[in-house]
Each structure stands twice: as structure tokens, then as C-alpha cells.
Amino acid sequence: MKIMDLCHCGLDPQSSVMSSKIALFPGVFDPFTLGHLSLVERGLRLVDEIIIAIGVNLEKKTFFPLEQRIEMITRLFESNPKIKVRSYKGLTVDFAKETGAGFILRGIRSVNDFEYEKNIADINREIAGIETFVLFTEPQFTHISSSLVRELLTYGRTVAGFVPDNLNIDDYNKNIRK
Secondary structure: OOHHHHHHOOEOOOOOOEOOOEEEEEEOOOOOOHHHHHHHHHHOOOOOEEEEEEEOOOOOOOOOOHHHHHHHHHHHOOOOOOEEEEEEOOOHHHHHHHHOOOEEEEEEOOHHHHHHHHHHHHHHHHHHOOEEEEEEOOHHHOOOOHHHHHHHHHOOOOOEOOEOHHHOHHHHHHHHHO
16 A cells, blocks of 8 residues: 555554545535435445535526525534535535545446446546545435436425425425525
């Protein structure tokens, strides 16, 4: 194992003491779904802290404004000090380095997701030395995607069963539809 590898697995190369392991969980989270929640909860078994990183792409039209997504997710995890919510612009690996995250957490629902995520993980490792770990979506959540939830919301349908109950998404949706 090289010194560089020690840094990324949580070992301080100057001592044999474990340092904090931080993972960045990037996404648009428009909205945050039960699948996302499952990944965060399971990811916390592997790292000490997760930063839910809401990527900002000014050219992408979102259903919920950035401020509401930050508020919803922050409220969802307000009792867990191991989870932080932040927004960022630019490359995910640059934000990971800025926050001290040594890992990127991603989820895979299908074979198509695997190909996409593998390519990004390879590039992130090459350009920034940041490892990506992937968790497979639990079977009961593989059909849930933010885009499908947004479509249901667009047509005024309930999204109970697709998003965390305490996200209070229907309250936010009423404000948007006014």
C-alpha cells in the first residue's frame, strides 16, 4: 500500500491513527427520494460523515429551487450530526477536495447506471485521486427516480411511498404550484 493509498482509506500516513472518513454524496436531489435516503443510511456504516452535495447547474431547470432542496434535506437529517448538506458549482472532485472528502458515494439501480458511474469514477480517481464507492440500490427502490417523482408532482399526484415521509414534499409542492 502506497502512502497515497493510506490517505484515502482514512489512515494518517504520519501516524497509525485513523482520521475521519468523509464521503461526498453528489446529486441534484430534485427531489430527494427513498433511494437516496437508503444510500445515505447505508453509507454511514462505511464512513464517519456524509456531505450531501447538491450540484448547481444553472442551465438545468429544476422543479424545486435550490434553497428549498437544501432546506428539505437539511430538515430531514437535522438530528444527525454525521450528515451535512451543502451546494456547489463546478467539478464534484474539486468540491470533494474543498470539503476534505476522500470518497464519493454513488448508487446504482441498473446496468446502464454501472457503465456511467464506472467511467466517472475512473476519471475522478485519475484527475483527483478520489475513490468512489458504489452501493447497489435496494430492490424495493430500483423503480424510483427523481425524474419520475417530478413528473408525478407536475400532474398533482401524491408521491407518498417514493420520498421520505418527513420530507414534507407536498407542503413544498403546494407553494410551487400557487
